[in-house]
Amino acid sequence: MENLVLSKEKLPEMLTEIASKYALFGPIEENGFTSFKHINNSQEINLDYLLTRISPKSLIFQQTETLFTFNKGKEVKVNTPKTDEAKRVIFGIRPCDARGYSILDPVFEGKKEGDYKDPFYTKKRNRSTLIGLSCNKPDLNCFCTSFDDSPASAKNVDILFTDIGEKYFVDIVTEKGKELIENLSKLFSKASEENREVREKVEQDAINAITRHMNTEGVVKKLDKMFNHDLWQKTAMRCVGCGICTFLCPTCHCFDMQDEAILKEGARIRVWDSCMYPEYTMHASGHNPRPARMNRVRNRIYHKFSYFPKNDKIFACTGCGRCIDYCPVNIDIIDIIAKVKEAKT
Amino acid sequence: MTKNPYQPMLATVIAIKEEVGGNRAIKTFKLEFQDEKVKENFNFLPGQTIMISLFGIGESMFAISSSPTEKRYIEVSVMKLGKVTNALHEMSVGDTVGARGPYGNHFDIEGWKKKNLLFIGGGIGQAPLRSLLNYCLDNRNEYDNLEVIYGARTSEDICFKEKFDEMQKQQDVDVHLSIDVQEEGWNHFVGFVPANLQRLNPSPENTIAITCGPPIMIKFVIQNLLELGFKENQIYTTLEMRMKCGIGICGRCNIGNVYVCKDGPVFSYDQLKDLEGDM
Numbered sequence: 152m153e154n155l156v157l158s159k160e161k162l163p164e165m166l167t168e169i170a171s172k173y174a175l176f177g178p179i180e181e182n183g184f185t186s187f188k189h190i191n192n193s194q195e196i197n198l199d200y201l202l203t204r205i206s207p208k209s210l211i212f213q214q215t216e217t218l219f220t221f222n223k224g225k226e227v228k229v230n231t232p233k234t235d236e237a238k239r240v241i242f243g244i245r246p247c248d249a250r251g252y253s254i255l256d257p258v259f260e261g262k263k264e265g266d267y268k269d270p271f272y273t274k275k276r277n278r279s280t281l282i283g284l285s286c287n288k289p290d291l292n293c294f295c296t297s298f299d300d301s302p303a304s305a306k307n308v309d310i311l312f313t314d315i316g317e318k319y320f321v322d323i324v325t326e327k328g329k330e331l332i333e334n335l336s337k338l339f340s341k342a343s344e345e346n347r348e349v350r351e352k353v354e355q356d357a358i359n360a361i362t363r364h365m366n367t368e369g370v371v372k373k374l375d376k377m378f379n380h381d382l383w384q385k386t387a388m389r390c391v392g393c394g395i396c397t398f399l400c401p402t403c404h405c406f407d408m409q410d411e412a413i414l415k416e417g418a419r420i421r422v423w424d425s426c427m428y429p430e431y432t433m434h435a436s437g438h439n440p441r442p443a444r445m446n447r448v449r450n451r452i453y454h455k456f457s458y459f460p461k462n463d464k465i466f467a468c469t470g471c472g473r474c475i476d477y478c479p480v481n482i483d484i485i486d487i488i489a490k491v492k493e494a495k496t
Numbered sequence: 497m498t499k500n501p502y503q504p505m506l507a508t509v510i511a512i513k514e515e516v517g518g519n520r521a522i523k524t525f526k527l528e529f530q531d532e533k534v535k536e537n538f539n540f541l542p543g544q545t546i547m548i549s550l551f552g553i554g555e556s557m558f559a560i561s562s563s564p565t566e567k568r569y570i571e572v573s574v575m576k577l578g579k580v581t582n583a584l585h586e587m588s589v590g591d592t593v594g595a596r597g598p599y600g601n602h603f604d605i606e607g608w609k610k611k612n613l614l615f616i617g618g619g620i621g622q623a624p625l626r627s628l629l630n631y632c633l634d635n636r637n638e639y640d641n642l643e644v645i646y647g648a649r650t651s652e653d654i655c656f657k658e659k660f661d662e663m664q665k666q667q668d669v670d671v672h673l674s675i676d677v678q679e680e681g682w683n684h685f686v687g688f689v690p691a692n693l694q695r696l697n698p699s700p701e702n703t704i705a706i707t708c709g710p711p712i713m714i715k716f717v718i719q720n721l722l723e724l725g726f727k728e729n730q731i732y733t734t735l736e737m738r739m740k741c742g743i744g745i746c747g748r749c750n751i752g753n754v755y756v757c758k759d760g761p762v763f764s765y766d767q768l769k770d771l772e773g774d775m
């Protein structure tokens with residue numbers, strides 16, 4: 152891994168350079184909260200944020216996306232929309248959110264021969280270069296370290312920036328990252344041993360600042376014996392079914408497909424959906440396999456901590472803490488897994 | 497753009513048969529793909545499903561109810577229930593629909609050769625069984641006894657009635673019909689499908705039982721089959737969950753860690769008995 156440094160005053164120039172060749176996305180503050188948006192001017196970027204409220208999964212797996220358009224006159228025609236072909240750079244993504252993409256990849260890109268690939272996701276993913284930004288000050292509910300990750304993890308990004316005071320320490324992780332930096336090399340200088348030591352210290356301090364931990368050891372096997380445990384009913388008593396935990400989660404990927412049409416033409420659109428809603432599984436016959444909130448709370452936890460590990464060999468949680476921060480009734484996923492560990496079966 | 501799996505192919509409705517009238521109406525739609533190449537090459541196996549689109553309305557998943565031995569068209573048999581199915585029932589010959597698929601796994605038509613097949617269906621659940629049954633009839637020498645147990649709420653609700661009559665006449669299939677409550681002129685069994693099964697007491701010897709129908713029927717049929725001595729791997733069923741993508745991505749159709757759209761819809765009881773999930 153190659154290491155460079157970039158002095159902070161050169162950041163605007165770097166971003167301007169990148170924006171001239173790539174579609175640049177980064178955290179922007181709007182109406183009091185930050186989210187990842189297309190950036191025209193480097194001044195817009197807000198790097199004081201920790202986590203965007205809506206996870207940047209929305210850049211790759213869009214909240215709404217046109218799957219195809221149709222004419223429904225006498226002669227029906229269907230057309231796949233032209234996708235935006237521009238190469239993208241996503242700047243300032245946190246290590247946990249970048250890991251979210253890696254968790255979603257097998258879902259949308261398929262894992263074995265014969266699996267379907269989602270071209271909308273795959274295309275955006277392949278032409279995105281990720282410049283991560285380490286977290287110097289993790290938040291109250293951050294627990295990425297519980298998943299063998301770190302606030303300064305370079306595992307799921309192409310380039311990682313770490314704030315070391317006057318400068319950013321820059322890890323060039325992948326070929327893609329190298330390519331991006333090549334044209335900008337005049338802005339960077341070689342990292343010194345001292346720079347590296349500061350970077351290590353920033354990482355260690357950040358790790359130490361994380362106070363919450365989820366112990367997932369043995370959870371998959373334990374859950375196999377807990378489908379009928381009263382923990383789900385107890386948890387569900389508090390849940391109001393708002394679904395915000397799933398919308399904000401970087402690994403939730405359920406979607407609905409709906410038609411929007413006027414007289415002669417229209418489109419089939421996909422929109423994020425949530426397994427926390429009763430309509431989600433309702434059959435047209437009236438039968439509903441997950442009629443009660445208990446069924447839906449249970450499905451959410453099992454999907455992340457049993458089904459995902461079984462199917463994709465990974466827990467579908469990055470430890471970002473969003474679902475804990477924003478649940479209106481303080482349902483806490485760390486707490487739930489702790490109760491799973493404790494439960495008598 | 498690599499192939500867009502959400503974009504349906506176009507098909508023309510070339511025939512419509514009214515199977516059942518009234519408020520639980522069922523119609524069978526014969527569909528022909530508009531693209532000549534697709535029409536020639538579309539291949540599937542009994543048990544597989546297809547996603548039918550009505551543009552501006554939406555999509556629904558159906559079992560392909562025709563047999564793969566019938567070339568150049570496919571059929572779906574649809575019960576009128578909600579938005580898409582109501583609109584489908586309004587369609588006329590010559591109209592265009594979208595179709596994508598075939599999806600999912602299939603019945604083991606190779607592995608079941610030289611065996612007796614026992615079909616146990618209820619209501620619209622006969623649709624996937626019809627594909628398999630017609631396939632077996634078109635390859636009659638490959639299979640031993642074929643026996644059908646089928647029930648509906650009333651005699652009016654019996655789906656594919658003429659086909660059953662025809663099969664009974666030809667006597668190469670044993671057909672046992674039932675309705676839930678007695679009607680004048682009905683001279684077959686009266687009662688639920690699981691009860692008819694118990695009464696008929698079929699032998700599990702070299703037999704595969706395939707059942708499809710409402711969840712509650714499936715449950716009791718399986719229970720009775722086990723009591724009759726059928727082994728877990730001699731019992732097959734198809735499952736239904738609400739679906740959107742049909743290709744294992746949208747996350748909607750899971751029962752436990754199994755996605756019915758791509759890992760199903762056909763399951764042996766051997767697979768199902770340990771599967772814990774909401775269904």
Ligand SMILES: Cc1cc2nc3c(=O)[nH]c(=O)nc-3n(C[C@H](O)[C@H](O)[C@H](O)COP(=O)(O)OP(=O)(O)OC[C@H]3O[C@@H](n4cnc5c(N)ncnc54)[C@H](O)[C@@H]3O)c2cc1C
Nearest residue numbers: 433434435437556557558559574575577578579580581623
């Ligand atoms: C693998 C598989 C195979 C299938 N095979 C067949 C088949 O061969 N033949 C067949 O007929 N069906 C089959 N189905 C079922 C079929 O897909 C549904 O009946 C169909 O999708 C209903 O769509 P709809 O648009 O008409 O209902 P919708 O209008 O989409 O229903 C949407 C929602 O509205 C509500 N709703 C609408 N109508 C009603 C109602 N009457 N009662 C209660 N709630 C209602 C429900 O909440 C429902 O979920 C199969 C399903 C699967 C998964």
Ligand code: SF4
Nearest residue numbers: 400468469471472474
């Ligand atoms: S489950 Fe909660 S903590 Fe885990 S990734 Fe999703 S939102 Fe973040």
Ligand code: SF4
Nearest residue numbers: 390391393394396478
């Ligand atoms: S955010 Fe909290 S209340 Fe809302 S659905 Fe999730 S667990 Fe339930």
Ligand code: FES
Nearest residue numbers: 742746747749757
């Ligand atoms: S219908 Fe989308 S995953 Fe099965």
